[in-house]
Amino acid sequence: MAKYIIKRVAYMFISLFLIASFTFVLMKLLPGSPLASAEKLSVEQREVIYEKYGLNDPIPVQYVRYMGNLAKGDFGVSFQFKKADVTTLIVSKLKYSMILGAQALVFGTIVGIVLGMIAALKQNTIWDYGSTVIAILGVSIPSFVFAVMLQYVFAVHWEFFDVGLWNSWKSSVLPSIALAMGPIAIAARFIRTEMIEVLSSDYIMLAKAKGASWLEIAFKHAFRNALIPLITVLGPVAAGLLTGSLVVEQIFAIPGIGEQFVKSINSNDFAVIMGTTMFFSVFLIVIILIVDILYGIIDPRIRLSGGGK
Amino acid sequence: MEKIIEVKDLELSFHTFAGEVKAIRGVNFEVFKGETLAIVGESGSGKSVTTKAIMRLLPESSTEFKNGQILFDGKDLLKTSDKDMQKVRGKEISMIFQDPMTSLNPTMPIGKQIMEPLLKHQKLSKEEARRKSIELLSLVGMPQPEQRMKQYPHQFSGGQRQRIVIAVALACNPKLLIADEPTTALDVTIQAQILELMKDLQKKIETSIIFITHDLGVVANVADRVAVMYGGQIVEFGTVDEIFYNPQHPYTWGLLSSMPSLDTTEEKLYAIPGSPPDLLDPPKGDAFALRSEYAMKIDMEEKPPLFKVSDTHYAATWLLHPDAPKVDPPAAIVERMKKFPGSRYYEGSAGGGR
Ligand SMILES: Nc1ncnc2c1ncn2[C@@H]1O[C@H](COP(=O)(O)OP(=O)(O)O)[C@@H](O)[C@H]1O
Ligand SMILES: [Mg+2]
Numbered sequence: 203m204a205k206y207i208i209k210r211v212a213y214m215f216i217s218l219f220l221i222a223s224f225t226f227v228l229m230k231l232l233p234g235s236p237l238a239s240a241e242k243l244s245v246e247q248r249e250v251i252y253e254k255y256g257l258n259d260p261i262p263v264q265y266v267r268y269m270g271n272l273a274k275g276d277f278g279v280s281f282q283f284k285k286a287d288v289t290t291l292i293v294s295k296l297k298y299s300m301i302l303g304a305q306a307l308v309f310g311t312i313v314g315i316v317l318g319m320i321a322a323l324k325q326n327t328i329w330d331y332g333s334t335v336i337a338i339l340g341v342s343i344p345s346f347v348f349a350v351m352l353q354y355v356f357a358v359h360w361e362f363f364d365v366g367l368w369n370s371w372k373s374s375v376l377p378s379i380a381l382a383m384g385p386i387a388i389a390a391r392f393i394r395t396e397m398i399e400v401l402s403s404d405y406i407m408l409a410k411a412k413g414a415s416w417l418e419i420a421f422k423h424a425f426r427n428a429l430i431p432l433i434t435v436l437g438p439v440a441a442g443l444l445t446g447s448l449v450v451e452q453i454f455a456i457p458g459i460g461e462q463f464v465k466s467i468n469s470n471d472f473a474v475i476m477g478t479t480m481f482f483s484v485f486l487i488v489i490i491l492i493v494d495i496l497y498g499i500i501d502p503r504i505r506l507s508g509g510g511k
Numbered sequence: 512m513e514k515i516i517e518v519k520d521l522e523l524s525f526h527t528f529a530g531e532v533k534a535i536r537g538v539n540f541e542v543f544k545g546e547t548l549a550i551v552g553e554s555g556s557g558k559s560v561t562t563k564a565i566m567r568l569l570p571e572s573s574t575e576f577k578n579g580q581i582l583f584d585g586k587d588l589l590k591t592s593d594k595d596m597q598k599v600r601g602k603e604i605s606m607i608f609q610d611p612m613t614s615l616n617p618t619m620p621i622g623k624q625i626m627e628p629l630l631k632h633q634k635l636s637k638e639e640a641r642r643k644s645i646e647l648l649s650l651v652g653m654p655q656p657e658q659r660m661k662q663y664p665h666q667f668s669g670g671q672r673q674r675i676v677i678a679v680a681l682a683c684n685p686k687l688l689i690a691d692e693p694t695t696a697l698d699v700t701i702q703a704q705i706l707e708l709m710k711d712l713q714k715k716i717e718t719s720i721i722f723i724t725h726d727l728g729v730v731a732n733v734a735d736r737v738a739v740m741y742g743g744q745i746v747e748f749g750t751v752d753e754i755f756y757n758p759q760h761p762y763t764w765g766l767l768s769s770m771p772s773l774d775t776t777e778e779k780l781y782a783i784p785g786s787p788p789d790l791l792d793p794p795k796g797d798a799f800a801l802r803s804e805y806a807m808k809i810d811m812e813e814k815p816p817l818f819k820v821s822d823t824h825y826a827a828t829w830l831l832h833p834d835a836p837k838v839d840p841p842a843a844i845v846e847r848m849k850k851f852p853g854s855r856y857y858e859g860s861a862g863g864g865r
Binding site: 403404405407408409410411412413414415422423426427430500501502503 | 631663679
């Protein structure tokens with residue numbers, strides 16, 4: 203197991219190096235400069251700033267310098283917010299996005315699992331159809347549409363919540379629900395398919411033949427086996443939450459990392475874009491690693507063979 | 512002899528998109544205390560459906576019981592509530608399935624899977640159940656049972672897994688054990704080992720067994736009586752000797768002829784021509800008539816009743832009707848019959864039969 207994790211971590215660093223290089227090149231290829239919008243600056247002033255940040259050096263020199271700093275954990279400084287350190291900036295925004303993402307993931311998966319279980323156990327009843335409809339809506343409607351709808355119904359119409367303000371935990375409820383629709387749909391669909399498949403397997407027949415009750419069959423025997431494949435999609439689901447939160451944070455005016463990212467792109471804020479991309483990448487790779495480890499814990503067949511390979 | 516279970520006039524259908532599959536069309540048999548009844552027949556003849564009907568394991572939504580009773584312990588299992596069935600399954604009647612690779616839960620340690628019926632039906636404490644499970648594992652010939660309790664199914668070979676399934680089935684000393692092709696999915700050498708184990712266990716415990724197989728070769732080893740099944744009906748039943756040495760139904764002749772055996776000199780193995788009947792629209796008369804070279808006109812029109820051959824031996828073929836022409840079975844079958852006292856070809860020391 204330890205060997206396996208070490209190997210995975212090594213791969214993680216290689217991936218991060220490639221992602222950093224690729225994003226760096228992309229950024230340099232894109233037209234526009236971080237100071238383009240700052241029209242008040244004279245040509246001389248601009249030159250001074252360029253010189254100071256090393257933007258006049260040849261690109262390979264900039265690349266080596268950037269990667270060197272990155273290795274030391276230094277993401278550089280933001281152009282947009284004067285002298286703000288990118289790491290501090292990301293960390294300060296992170297709190298909001300993490301709360302949203304984690305809530306959406308946990309809430310979404312749990313609700314999805316419950317819906318999927320109901321659908322599978324009450325197959326071809328009104329429960330099943332209802333849960334299927336929710337699943338289809340959840341995957342086909344993007345989270346920002348839910349965000350607008352929820353905001354309109356619960357914040358504007360009924361005024362249960364504030365519109366676009368971050369005051370307390372309460373402000374995170376609507377955006378989390380909007381973000382959770384995707385995970386709900388995916389988890390529900392997955393669990394339903396898997397449960398139906400598992401319930402028709404031989405070992406369920408044997409469990410019945412042993413005299414197990416309906417509840418024992420559903421929860422002691424079928425559930426765990428149906429859960430395994432769901433874990434494999436949690437990684438991509440988390441990735442979906444990241445991109446979803448970019449827009450949802452805008453709609454609810456949440457000062458999170460997504461909102462920050464959009465702002466930085468609009469203003470060509472190189473260091474912040476790079477930093478956020480790197481942060482997202484680390485986040486995703488770590489999630490996928492955790493998912494793989496979880497997979498091994500739930501599925502005993504992986505646990506042993508995973509150590510060797 | 513005491514009857515353990517009696518299946519009477521069982522008739523059931525599956526409702527499918529293609530129509531009504533008349534899978535079981537009037538089946539009667541009983542199993543006595545301590546005996547092994549083998550049910551043989553080609554794949555699709557209704558063997559598994561019959562036994563799943565006993566256990567009430569057929570899909571409720573598509574199965575229609577049209578007629579019959581399954582009498583066990585003085586009650587009709589077809590009329591027993593789901594809740595009461597749970598007390599029968601695994602306790603009074605238990606089952607071993609065909610494929611040991613898929614019949615154990617992959618995410619549950621095997622010890623737990625053996626303990627489950629003990630905890631449920633016998634209300635043992637965890638520790639007692641654990642000890643009993645270790646005993647069961649050594650009973651079925653598992654080495655180092657104590658260490659292996661915590662392992663998962665994928666850590667065992669196919670033969671070992673079938674031993675575990677057998678241990679699960681025997682956990683609560685069932686009155687009836689149903690083994691549905693328990694060796695079919697295994698290698699030949701492992702097959703022999705599992706059969707040996709089952710014969711061994713049969714001597715040690717008093718359980719009655721229904722042993723299902725499509726391989727008559729296996730039957731001679733384990734069974735006391737044999738029921739031959741074809742197209743959802745039992746076409747012949749008798750003691751092992753009666754079925755092997757005095758078979759009466761052309762289908763039984765076909766099965767015996769297609770059995771690889773040491774005393775056949777023919778190079779090519781015989782196969783019954785044609786395919787099993789379409790149960791969506793079963794034939795009117797003898798379901799085997801279309802594949803049989805012995806078919807008569809009446810076979811196409813009227814279903815043959817069970818004719819009595821001896822007190823223990825019955826066969827459903829018009830050939831046994833007093834007015835039927837006397838036909839000779841295939842030569843290899845006649846050879847067998849010559850060894851059976853009471854058959855019309857008997858050539859024993861008494862000076863031969865008719
Ligand atoms: N759940 C089901 N739905 C529809 N048809 C079924 C079902 N189970 C079995 N059958 C049909 O019933 C017949 C008998 O099957 P089975 O008892 O499994 O045969 P076998 O003798 O090989 O065990 C076959 O024609 C099969 O296709
Ligand atoms: Mg079968």
